[in-house]
Amino acid sequence: MNNVGDMMNDATDIQAEPRADTPAPTTDTLKMTARNVDVFYGAKQAIDNVSIDIGMENVTAFIGPSGCGKSTFLRCLNRMNDTIPIARVTGQIELDEHDIYDPSMDVVQLRARVGMVFQKPNPFPKSIFENVAYGPRIHGLATSKAELDEIVEKSLIRAGLFEEVKDRLNDSGTALSGGQQQRLCIARAIAVDPEVILMDEPCSALDPIATAKIEELINDLRGKYAIVIVTHNMQQAARVSQRTAFFHLGTLVEYGETSDLFTNPSQDRTKDYITGRYG
C-alpha cells in the first residue's frame, strides 16, 4: 500500500488488531517501553501520562497537530530533554528492560544505542569521512585505520550515500545537498551501531525527491533498527510506518497498526485529525 487513499480502498484486507487502549505492538519484539511518562517545561506540562511500547521490527510513526508533544516525547527516548534545563521527565522508560533514567545509565552510551536524526540536517563542519568516523572513534569501535575505513564505508552504504560520495570522502559534509546531508547524518547515527534510531521530522527541510530517498532508506533500514519517526505528514506516516501513535494536547490518544489507524480509527479525535478537521 502506498498512501492513505490506497488504504481506504484496501480496508477490507486489514486484519483487526488490539487497539488504542493497549500500548503493546503485539507481534513485535519489544525494544523500548514507556510507562506513565509526564514531561514538564517549568510549570507547563507538555506530556501527560504517556505509555507506549516500541517494537523492533516495525517503524513507528508519531503524528499529531503542532505542539501536541511529539518531539518532546521522542526526545525522552534517548534523554535528549536532559539538555533542556527547564525540562523535567517523570515516569519510566526502559530500553531492553533497563531503566534509561537510572543514575547508573551512561547517557553517552545511551545516545549511541538510541541515535537521533534531526529536522534540519546537522553535519559537523568536517569532511564526509570524519562525520561518520567521529562516533566510532570516540566510542572505540575500531582498532585500526582499516577497521575505521570499513565502518565508514559500510555506514555510508547502508545510508544509501556511498555511491554518491565515494570519490570525495575528504570534501566537507556541509557542501553536500540537503538530502545528502540528511543521509550523512543517518550514516553518522548508524556508524556507532545503534539499536534504535529516532527521526524528528527528517524530511521537513527536504524537497520531494530527497524526501522519497529518505523514505526508501527508512524502508531499507526497517528490521535492522527499531525506528521511530515524528512526522507532520500523514501520507508519509502511511508510507513508511507499520505502527502509528496519534498525540493530541500532550496525550497519546491512539496507537495501533498504521493501516488500521488511518482506515478505522477508534477515537473521534484521531478521526477528526486524519480527515483534516484540525491540525
Ligand SMILES: Nc1ncnc2c1ncn2[C@@H]1O[C@H](COP(=O)(O)OP(=O)(O)OP(=O)(O)O)[C@@H](O)[C@H]1O
Ligand atoms: N524547550 C522548550 N521550552 C519550553 N517549552 C517547550 C520547549 N519545547 C517544546 N515546548 C512546548 O511543549 C509543547 C510540545 O512541543 P513539541 O515541540 O514537543 O510539540 P510537537 O508536537 O513536536 O510540535 P511540532 O509538530 O510543531 O514540532 C509545546 O507547547 C511547546 O511550546
